[in-house]
Amino acid sequence: MTQAKSSALRKVNPELDTPTDLSEEGVSKISTAMNTILADTFALYLKTKNFHWHVSGRHFRDYHLLLDEQSEQIFGTTDEIAERVRKIGGTTLRSIGQIAKLQTLEDNDESFVPPREMLRELMNDNKKVAAAMRKAHDICDKYEDVATASLIENFIDATERRVWFLFEASRQEGDNEA
Known part of the structure; x- marks a missing residue:
C-alpha cells in the first residue's frame, strides 16, 4: 500500500479521534495492515458463500x-477486526469500493467451479490470510500492541483450522499433496 493510502486511512475526524498510547506511526501501520486483512476477510467470506451456494456433486x-x-466464522471476525482498528484510534473500511481497492485475494466469478477446486482455492486463500495475519502480528509486536496481536493469534488459529478442514475434505484416495 502506498504511503498516501496509509495516511488517508489515518486521517481521523476529531469527533472520531479515539485516544491511544500507541504512536501515530504505530496506529497508521497497524490500521493499514488490519484494514487489508479486513478487506480480504470480506472477500473470503463472499467467495466462501459463493461456493456454498454453487457447490454440486456427490x-x-x-x-x-x-x-x-x-x-x-469468517464473517464473525469482521466486526472484531474493524472495532480493533477503531479502538487504537484508526479508521476502517467504509464501502465495498474500498474493500475492492484493498483486497489481495482474487475473486472467482466463474459460472462453474468443480467442488474439489473450490475447496483447494479456499484452502489457498485461507493460507494467504494466515500469512498476512502473521505479518500484521509482527507489526503489532514492533509497536507493542499486545491486544491486536492477541486477537490476531486467535484468528490465525481459526484460519489454520479452516485450511486443515478444506485440505482434508478436498483429498482424494492416494493424495499426499498439500
Whole structure:
C-alpha cells in the first residue's frame, strides 16, 4: 500500500479521534495492515458463500454445510477486526469500493467451479490470510500492541483450522499433496 493510502486511512475526524498510547506511526501501520486483512476477510467470506451456494456433486451436503459453517466464522471476525482498528484510534473500511481497492485475494466469478477446486482455492486463500495475519502480528509486536496481536493469534488459529478442514475434505484416495 502506498504511503498516501496509509495516511488517508489515518486521517481521523476529531469527533472520531479515539485516544491511544500507541504512536501515530504505530496506529497508521497497524490500521493499514488490519484494514487489508479486513478487506480480504470480506472477500473470503463472499467467495466462501459463493461456493456454498454453487457447490454440486456427490459430496454436496457435506461441502455445503462445511462452507456455510466456515463463511459464518469468517464473517464473525469482521466486526472484531474493524472495532480493533477503531479502538487504537484508526479508521476502517467504509464501502465495498474500498474493500475492492484493498483486497489481495482474487475473486472467482466463474459460472462453474468443480467442488474439489473450490475447496483447494479456499484452502489457498485461507493460507494467504494466515500469512498476512502473521505479518500484521509482527507489526503489532514492533509497536507493542499486545491486544491486536492477541486477537490476531486467535484468528490465525481459526484460519489454520479452516485450511486443515478444506485440505482434508478436498483429498482424494492416494493424495499426499498439500
